Amino acid sequence: xxxxxxxxxxxxxxxxxxxxxxxxxxxxxxxxxxxxxxxxxxxxxxxxxxxxxxxxxxxxxxxxxxxxxxxxxxxxxxxxxxxxxxxxxxxxxxxxxxxxxxxxxxxxxxxxxxxxxxxxxxxxxxxxxxxxxxxxxxxxxxxxxxxxxxxxxxxxxxxxxxxxxxxxxxxxxxxxxxxxxxxxxxxxxxxxxxxxxxxxxxxxxxxxxxxxxxxxxxxxxxxxxxxxxxxxxxxxxxxxxxxxxxxxxxxxxxxxxxxxxxxxxxxxxxxxxx
Numbered sequence: 001x002x003x004x005x006x007x008x009x010x011x012x013x014x015x016x017x018x019x020x021x022x023x024x025x026x027x028x029x030x031x032x033x034x035x036x037x038x039x040x041x042x043x044x045x046x047x048x049x050x051x052x053x054x055x056x057x058x059x060x061x062x063x064x065x066x067x068x069x070x071x072x073x074x075x076x077x078x079x080x081x082x083x084x085x086x087x088x089x090x091x092x093x094x095x096x097x098x099x100x101x102x103x104x105x106x107x108x109x110x111x112x113x114x115x116x117x118x119x120x121x122x123x124x125x126x127x128x129x130x131x132x133x134x135x136x137x138x139x140x141x142x143x144x145x146x147x148x149x150x151x152x153x154x155x156x157x158x159x160x161x162x163x164x165x166x167x168x169x170x171x172x173x174x175x176x177x178x179x180x181x182x183x184x185x186x187x188x189x190x191x192x193x194x195x196x197x198x199x200x201x202x203x204x205x206x207x208x209x210x211x212x213x214x215x216x217x218x219x220x221x222x223x224x225x226x227x228x229x230x231x232x233x234x235x236x237x238x239x240x241x242x243x244x245x246x247x248x249x250x251x252x253x254x255x256x257x258x259x260x261x262x263x264x265x266x267x268x269x270x271x272x273x274x
Contacts, residue, residue: 029083036076044069064117109146115166116145129174134160178211179238181245185252186227188262193220196230199259203251204234209244211235227264 048065120143125131129140131150136158138150148165150158173179187196197218204216214235221231236244256263 029080032083033076033080036079037073040069040072040076043072111163112146112161115162115164116143116147118166119143119148119162120145124170125172125174129172131170131172131174133165133170134168136160173241174238177238178235179241181234181236181241181248183232183245183248183252184221184229185232185256186224186229186264187256188264189228191228191261193228193230195259196256196261199255199261200230200232200252203248203255204232207244207247209236209240209247211237226266 044065047068051064119125125140125143127140127143130138131140136150136152138152138156138158140148141151141157142149144162146162148160148162150160152158185196185200187193200218201216204210204218205212210216211234216235217231217233219231220228222229232248234244253263
């Protein structure tokens with residue numbers, strides 16, 4: 001009986017010692033965990049509201065919010081485990097090595113993901129814009145995390161990885177409301193250049209899609225091998241670019257002929273000496 005009482009007393013002493021040693025640590029760890037999770041949710045919620053006010057792309061907001069929330073909660077968990085005496089150095093080293101291996105294996109995918117995030121944040125283009133990039137020209141049909149999808153003028157679907165798209169040169173034809181149309185029109189040597197300039201001016205001023213401010217530009221630009229070339233420039237609304245471009249080509253061909261102006265073609269004079 002005395003042995004049993006002694007054993008019981010030892011168990012009680014052990015429990016009391018454990019409670020004295022570990023009790024405050026457990027209570028502190030639980031409080032730190034609750035407060036840390038609450039702060040992580042508050043920060044993630046604040047970030048989400050901030051991105052909404054900043055008009056960050058809706059497809060990007062949930063992902064970034066979830067990513068920040070997960071990282072903060074992971075940091076809280078590591079801190080809490082360290083408070084109760086669990087050594088996290090080896091675990092963090094293993095986790096870092098695993099992350100490095102996964103990152104190297106998915107380097108291309110991660111590059112595309114990072115490019116997609118940059119595109120959605122800085123918005124160099126948006127859905128509906130006409131862009132030229134990576135050797136393709138088309139309207140942006142969709143901006144995804146890993147790829148951007150274009151529709152070409154002949155209705156082909158082009159999928160461009162965001163990694164290269166975010167780090168290379170790109171032309172956005174839809175950024176500005178107006179565009180300049182450039183042409184080069186040639187007449188034969190000996191033709192009346194004043195009449196040619198008059199015809200070109202009449203064609204540009206008679207088309208209501210051609211903006212008169214800035215005024216169209218018509219000047220003699222080059223004395224070429226077989227022709228006298230005029231440099232012609234006019235400003236139009238971006239949506240009217242191709243309409244005006246093709247309009248001028250057809251009208252110039254017709255009106256030059258009616259005005260007695262010749263559109264030359266490459267030719268060569270050969271002289272034979274006997």
